Amino acid sequence: MKKYMTIEDYFKTQVVGKKKNGKGMRLRWVLAIMCLILIIFSLYTIFKWCYDNYQIRQINKEIEKNLNVNSSNEQGEIVNPPINKGSNYYYYVNFPFYEVSFSPFLLKNSDTVAFIHIRNTNINYPVVQTTNNDYYLKHSFDKEKNDAGWIFMDYRSDINNLGDNTTIYGHARLDGTMFGSLKNMLSAYWQNDLDNYVIYLSTPKESMVFQIFSMYTIESESYYITPNFSSNNKKQIWLDTMKSRNTAPIDTEVDIDDKILTLSTCQDNHGGRIVVHSKLIKRKANMTR
Numbered sequence: 001m002k003k004y005m006t007i008e009d010y011f012k013t014q015v016v017g018k019k020k021n022g023k024g025m026r027l028r029w030v031l032a033i034m035c036l037i038l039i040i041f042s043l044y045t046i047f048k049w050c051y052d053n054y055q056i057r058q059i060n061k062e063i064e065k066n067l068n069v070n071s072s073n074e075q076g077e078i079v080n081p082p083i084n085k086g087s088n089y090y091y092y093v094n095f096p097f098y099e100v101s102f103s104p105f106l107l108k109n110s111d112t113v114a115f116i117h118i119r120n121t122n123i124n125y126p127v128v129q130t131t132n133n134d135y136y137l138k139h140s141f142d143k144e145k146n147d148a149g150w151i152f153m154d155y156r157s158d159i160n161n162l163g164d165n166t167t168i169y170g171h172a173r174l175d176g177t178m179f180g181s182l183k184n185m186l187s188a189y190w191q192n193d194l195d196n197y198v199i200y201l202s203t204p205k206e207s208m209v210f211q212i213f214s215m216y217t218i219e220s221e222s223y224y225i226t227p228n229f230s231s232n233n234k235k236q237i238w239l240d241t242m243k244s245r246n247t248a249p250i251d252t253e254v255d256i257d258d259k260i261l262t263l264s265t266c267q268d269n270h271g272g273r274i275v276v277h278s279k280l281i282k283r284k285a286n287m288t289r
Contacts, residue, residue: 052148056177059141063126066104072097072207076284082253089211089253091194093281097207098200100286102126106204109141113159116151116168117200120190121181127168127201129153137171148173156227159203162280164235165260167225172265172274179265182274185215191248199261199278206286210261210278213252216245220271225262232256242277254279 073096082089100115105126114127128136128150136152139145153159154167170179184190199210218224224242229235235256243254254260258279267274 052146053173053175053177055144055146056140056148056173060177062108063105063124063141067124068101068104070097070099070101070287072099072284074284076207076282078282079259079280080255080257082255084253087253088194088250089281092198092209092211095195095198095209097209097282097284098202099207100202102202102204109143113153113203115202117202118185119196119198120193121184122176123151123179123181125151125170125178127151127153129155129157129159131155133169147171148178151178154225154227160205162259164228165226165238165262167227167262167264169264172267179263179274182263182265182276183267185276186217186247186274191250197248197250197252199263199276201261202286204286206283208283209281211252211281212248212276212278213250213254214242214246214248214277215275216247217267217272217274218245220273224273224275224277225264245275252279 076097078093081093098115098117102112102115105112105115109126109128111128111130112126113129115125116127117124126141128141129152130136132155133152136150138147138149140148141150149171151168151170154169157163157166159166170182172178172182173180185196190196197212199212201208201210223238226238229238239254239256239258239260243252261278261280263276263278265274266272
């Protein structure tokens, strides 16, 4: 027998249906607004990244225009030569200096303390230093806010009186600027060229050549950026540890009398680091101011 709906039941179903439709409509509006916010945020992030990169490119063009380099073959002072005459030290110690005129960079930014250059990478920048390791993570060479940051020296380091371990940092930018090309040094193509294993560091007072002895990737830690050691034994343990991490096809002698230069950048967004260690092998007074 067919059951008929009463008038009261009919109106009840209409009210319930409207309530359900109302809730569904509100939910759709909430989802639509959330999607719109996400799209706007994504577009802003992309725009900011592109704009920051544009600003860095403009600064780099100005640096290149003002860069005055003297590739000096002067012998300079040989630093801590090994007893082993067959050491690869005696190959790299003959490389020329990369002497830079600092006047235009100091006029642009008085925080400039050095200039770093590495063959077959994009690393060819003035290095800055301030009283902390935060400022130049978000400011470029012109001291304007920029997520690309700049290449900067650890605030605990003294470029004029090198400690046990001097560290220089920079962001690993996807476009290869800053320390974005540091990852290239982990490739077989880069490592198979023996002439690449030097880092040139010039200051207003002197020019220096460092020989690379270790490069690797590691999770975030503070041990590898230790600036000074309280004993020779602790420094030797540190040196042995850093050398044992090396993944490059090199075997370079290093001891407690060596002055170390460390480069550090992010490998990924999960805390990984790309690290390069080198030792000072020669220096000379910088005649180009």
